[in-house]
Amino acid sequence: MTILHVVSVSGGKDSAATSILALETQPRASLRFVACDTGNEHDNWHGYLAYMESTLGITITVLPKRDFSEQIARKREYVVKHWPRKGCSQADIDRSVRALQPTGNPFLDLCIWKGRFPSRKAQFCTQELKTIPMVEHQMGLIDSGQCDAVWSWQGVRIDESEARRARLQGTGACVKAFEEQGGGIYTYRPILRWTAADAFEAHRIAGLEPNPLYLQGMSRVGCMPCINAGKDELLEISKRFPHHIDRIAYWEMCVGMASRRMQASFFPDPDRDAHLNKRGIRNMVEWSKTKRGGQLVDWIRLTEEPKACESAYGLCE
Ligand code: SF4
Known part of the structure; x- marks a missing residue:
């Protein structure tokens, strides 16, 4: 039986650590590194994938953008x-x-079609822009006779977030590191119980620098911003990458015009009672400058220049 090991690459530390592990444990000829272009990535995304390719001596296939x-x-x-x-x-x-x-940008077109942006409870961006193209690609490898089975390597860690810990462990659910999906596809999560420090240690051993966005206050990289970005991360994005805030503001207008409610907000409103006109990325950026309760502006935080290293993982230490 011929098995291909397909590693999902996001540009983040966990998928990079998973790539390093795959290189250490599997024959190179059986490895495939694949990424999905959502259209919402940071400018450095392609550059970091190119750096991974040259440093690790691999080729990363970026799947064609989804067309809606x-x-x-x-x-x-x-x-x-x-x-x-x-x-x-x-x-x-x-x-x-x-x-x-359609605009040709998959993330924006997905939201224009849906008439809204994804949210933590309706995270259709992952399904439509990553899971579906990845599964189709893997099925294609089997259907075209390139292999009999695919191990789909995913850089998922239980430790990654409170929500994931609660969802996967607090409920008593059994998180499997290996499971059959059907159709010859098997999911493999080799770093399920690693810590973030373990992931960075794998980088160090392999001589791979982590994505530089971790040194600029981002706790997650890839989408810029991710719908799961936190308050401090949003403030950091607004200071360091204001053009991404401008882009999202424009996207909110495009999606709002297509929707029945005539308005769309990239992030859910932190204050559910807020008037509709308080929603939107620019209002969220203003909120990110406030302290608890959204009332007091923390001017000291606000006027600080973005530091050279704001890593949420202590990389600067
Ligand atoms: S990184 Fe965030 S915004 Fe991008 S597809 Fe995943 S959940 Fe959605």
Whole structure:
């Protein structure tokens, strides 16, 4: 039986550590390194993948971007047919149909199609932009006869977040490091019980520098921002990478125009009672400058220049 080991690469420390482990334990000819381009990555994403390739001596295949043109076309038809019965004015229907156009950016087009941004409870970005293309790619390897089975290596750690610990351990659920998915695909999570320090230690041993975004206050890299970014991380992004805030503000306008509510917010409102006009990335950035309760502006924090090293993992120590 021919097995191919397909390692999912995100540009972050956990997938890099998983790549290093795969290189140490499996024959090189059986390894494939694959990444998904969501269209919401930081500018350095491709550069860091290129650095990983040259340092580790590997090739990373970036899968073709997902195309949501057909879904958006079907949504246009749905809006024309069904929105009048939902009490929408013709002006709102015309506005939405004009906005329901593909842009070629998968993350933005996905949100235009859905009429909203993903959230922690509805994290459809991962499913649509990463899981589906990755599974299709792996099925293609089997269907084309390149292998009989695929081990899908995933750099997932239980320790990664409180939510994941609670979800996977607090409930007593059994997290499996290895499980069969069907169709010849097996999921392998070799660093499930590693700590973040273990992941960085693997980098050190392999001579691979971690993604420099960790030294700039980011606790997660890849999407910029990720919908799961925290308050401090958002403040850091606004100071260091304001053009990404501008881009998300523009995306909010595009998605809002396509939606029935005529507004869309990248992050959920921290204050559920806030008026609609307080939502949106720019208001969230203002909120990120506040202390607990969102009232007091912490001017000392605000006026500090971004430090050279703000690593959430203590890399500067
Ligand atoms: S926004 Fe976050 S959760 Fe969604 S695809 Fe990007 S990294 Fe994953």
